[in-house]
Structures are given as C-alpha cells and as structure tokens.
Amino acid sequence: xxxxxxxxxxxxxxxxxxxxxxxxxxxxxxxxxxxxxxxxxxxxxxxxxxxxxxxxxxxxxxxxxxxxxxxxxxxxxxxxxxxxxxxxxxxxxxxxxxxxxxxxxxxxxxxxxxxxxxxxxxxxxxxxxxxxxxxxxxxxxxxxxxxxxxxxxxxxxxxxxxxxxxxxxxxxxxxxxxxxxxxxxxxxxxxxxxxxxxxxxxxxxxxxxxxxxxxxxxxxxxxxxxxxxxxxxxxxxxxxxxxxxxxxxxxxxxxxxxxxxxxxxxxxxxxxxxxxxxxxxxxxxxxxxxxxxxxxxxxxxxxxxxxxxxxxxxxxxxxxxxxxxxxxxxxxx
Ligand code: GYE
Numbered sequence: 001x002x003x004x005x006x007x008x009x010x011x012x013x014x015x016x017x018x019x020x021x022x023x024x025x026x027x028x029x030x031x032x033x034x035x036x037x038x039x040x041x042x043x044x045x046x047x048x049x050x051x052x053x054x055x056x057x058x059x060x061x062x063x064x065x066x067x068x069x070x071x072x073x074x075x076x077x078x079x080x081x082x083x084x085x086x087x088x089x090x091x092x093x094x095x096x097x098x099x100x101x102x103x104x105x106x107x108x109x110x111x112x113x114x115x116x117x118x119x120x121x122x123x124x125x126x127x128x129x130x131x132x133x134x135x136x137x138x139x140x141x142x143x144x145x146x147x148x149x150x151x152x153x154x155x156x157x158x159x160x161x162x163x164x165x166x167x168x169x170x171x172x173x174x175x176x177x178x179x180x181x182x183x184x185x186x187x188x189x190x191x192x193x194x195x196x197x198x199x200x201x202x203x204x205x206x207x208x209x210x211x212x213x214x215x216x217x218x219x220x221x222x223x224x225x226x227x228x229x230x231x232x233x234x235x236x237x238x239x240x241x242x243x244x245x246x247x248x249x250x251x252x253x254x255x256x257x258x259x260x261x262x263x264x265x266x267x268x269x270x271x272x273x274x275x276x277x278x279x280x281x282x283x284x285x286x287x288x289x290x291x292x293x294x295x296x297x298x299x300x301x302x303x304x305x306x307x308x309x310x311x312x313x314x315x316x317x318x319x320x321x322x323x324x325x326x327x328x329x330x331x332x333x
Contacts, residue, residue: 045075046299047095049105051132052083054180054213055241056269060333061106061131061289068292074299083180083212085109089116096123102299106131109182117141126302130291132184139310143302146294146312150188153285156318157189157236157264158196160283161203164262168202172233175225176208177218177246179238185287186210189238189266206232211242218242222249237265240272240284247280258282268319270331276324284324286316289333 046069050062062078069076077100081087085108095103096119103125107113113134120127121141129145136142165172174197179186190208197203207225211217218237225232226249235250237243243265250257257263257280265272268286275281294312301308319327 043073043075044102044299044303045077045100047077047091047098047100047103049079049081049088049091051106051108052080054083055239055267056271057239057267057287057289060269061291064290064292065295068296072296072300074296081108083108085112092116092120096120096125100125101303102126102128104128104130104295104299107134107184108180110135110184110187111182114138114141128295128298128302130295144298144308144310144312146291146298146314148287148314148316150185151192153266153287153316154189154192155196156285157266157283158193160318161234161264162196162199165200165203170202172203173206173229173231174203174234174236175229175232176205177211177221177235177237177242178208179210179213181210186238193236211237211245213239213241215241215245218245219249222246226250226253232261234262234264237263240265240267240269243281244271244275247275269333270328273319273324273328273331276319276321277328279321282321284319286318288314288316
C-alpha cells in the first residue's frame with residue numbers, strides 16, 4: 001500500500017513528466033490537440049475491403065495481400081465483408097473518412113458501386129479493383145482493375161469438354177454450380193462456358209444453381225441435382241470448393257466422381273489439385289489468388305502519380321490430372 005506522502009510525490013512526478021512530454025515531443029508532432037500519433041510518417045496506408053472467407057482461393061488471396069503489404073512496408077487496414085455488399089460500402093466509407101492513401105477492394109457483386117466510388121473520387125482517394133470488377137460505365141471511378149479473365153476461364157473449361165465429348169452420339173447432361181449470384185466470376189464463367197459448349201449440340205446444361213462458392217453450398221445443391229436428375233454426365237463448378245463439396249454428395253449417391261460424373265472446376269487451389277491428381281476431378285482452369293505483390297506495386301505507382309494501365313490481367317493455365325500431379329509438390333496455395 002502507498003502512504004499518503006509517497007502517493008503525492010508520485011503524482012507530482014507524473015505531472016512533471018507529462019508536462020515535459022507535452023512541451024517537447026507532442027508539440028514537435030504538431031498533434032498536441034488530439035494526442036494522436038502523427039499520420040504522416042511517410043508510410044503509405046492502404047484500405048482493403050475483402051469479400052469474405054468463402055473459399056480456399058479467398059484465404060490464399062487474403063494471405064497474399066497481408067504478407068505483401070508487410071513486405072512493401074505499406075500499412076494495411078483490412079476489412080472482411082462477410083459476403084455482404086453493404087459491409088463493403090461501409091468499409092470504403094470508413095477508409096474515406098480515415099483519409100487512407102489508396103483504397104482497394106474485391107467487389108462481392110458487379111453492380112451498385114457508382115455512389116461510393118464517386119465519394120472516393122471526390123475525396124481524391126484513388127481506388128484499385130482487385131480480383132473482381134464492377135459494371136460502372138464511368139471508368140474514371142477507379143484507376144485500374146487487376147485480376148483474371150473469368151470469361152476465358154469458363155471458355156477453356158467448355159472447350160475441354162467439347163474435345164472430351166467429341167465422339168459422343170447422344171445427349172451429354174451437364175449440371176452447373178454457379179458462384180455467388182451477381183458476382184463477376186459467376187457471370188463471366190457461365191458466359192464463357194456457355195459460348196464454348198455451343199460447338200457441340202449434344203452438350204446441354206440441364207440444371208444450374210448457385211452454390212455460393214462454398215463447399216457446403218456445393219454439397220447441398222449437388223444433392224438436389226442428383227435427386228432431381230437421374231442422368232448427370234458432367235458437373236461444371238465455378239470453383240474448386242463447390243466441386244469438393246459436390247464430391248461428397250456424388251459419393252453418397254453411390255456414383256464415382258471423375259468417372260460416372262466428369263468434374264470440371266476453376267481455381268486450382270491445393271485441395272482441388274489433389275482431387276484432380278486423384279482422378280476425382282477431370283479438369284481445372286487456373287485462377288491465381290496471389291495478387292498481393294502486384295497490388296502493392298500499383299499502390300506505390302498510383303501514389304507516385306505514375307500512369308498505370310486500366311486493366312492488368314493475371315496470367316494463368318489449365319490442368320489435367322497428369323499436370324496436377326506434376327505441379328502439386330511446388331504449389332503455393
Ligand atoms: O474463384 C472463388 C472465390 O473472385 C476469383 O472467388 C474469385 C473467386 C474464386 O470465392 O473460389
């Protein structure tokens with residue numbers, strides 16, 4: 001216990017110390033009114049709004065962004081929107097208020113961004129779209145869009161199937177597990193796949209529904225597909241996770257995935273590649289989540305006033321089971 005005298009002495013010492021700090025350090029910071037740390041220490045601040053944590057792809061993407069921000073010495077403010085557009089809009093508004101240097105986000109859906117993007121533009125904060133794009137007609141609302149060509153991924157998937165079924169004489173029944181309704185990858189992958197399979201009139205999509213890009217969604221919807229359709233020859237899943245969930249439903253229905261039902265997916269995350277190497281999947285179109293390093297580079301360039309291209313496309317490939325076996329040992333995600 002402190003005695004009265006000691007307590008007073010200690011309080012006095014604290015008071016003197018506080019006064020000295022105020023007179024020296026804080027005054028030098030020019031921030032004595034708020035007592036906050038100086039905002040401008042030369043470090044760039046990036047506000048990033050992520051879609052959520054729906055898939056293995058998303059987890060790898062989040063890790064890539066966090067790690068590369070650290071490496072680039074960029075202060076990252078990160079928000080997980082849990083799959084909700086309104087949460088993303090709130091996060092972006094917070095970043096505007098906090099006067100971050102750059103805002104980047106991966107829009108959960110394509111539409112409905114004009115108002116908040118205009119607010120960022122009016123505040124003079126540049127915006128970079130990562131992974132997914134928006135359908136805004138006014139391209140001046142963002143500096144660039146870095147990510148994959150989802151139409152191409154769908155097209156490559158469809159072309160593989162056209163080739164695989166070129167000797168088929170009867171109908172080939174396809175079921176499709178779509179990604180999040182209204183998202184760019186769901187819209188574009190559906191479009192690309194549809195365009196490619198037109199080349200073979202035997203190929204028919206007999207059922208198509210969203211599985212929300214999740215394993216649980218993929219499993220539940222595949223169960224319904226199997227119940228409602230006695231003959232399913234092919235599953236086209238817009239990502240690995242939904243395909244992995246569907247595997248459980250297919251096996252439970254007594255069918256052999258990869259043989260009774262051919263499976264095509266997109267992403268090529270490790271678990272998907274393992275299923276492909278094991279012959280449970282038949283083909284994967286790659287979609288790289290490792291966008292972090294390029295994003296940090298762009299943040300610096302944008303802030304330095306450098307001109308950057310309006311579209312930066314990620315380079316990708318496709319995998320057969322043999323190619324998956326070869327790639328797996330060095331796969332990073
Ligand atoms: O394919 C899927 C994720 O936007 C490319 O989102 C991304 C997609 C990816 O949930 O797994």
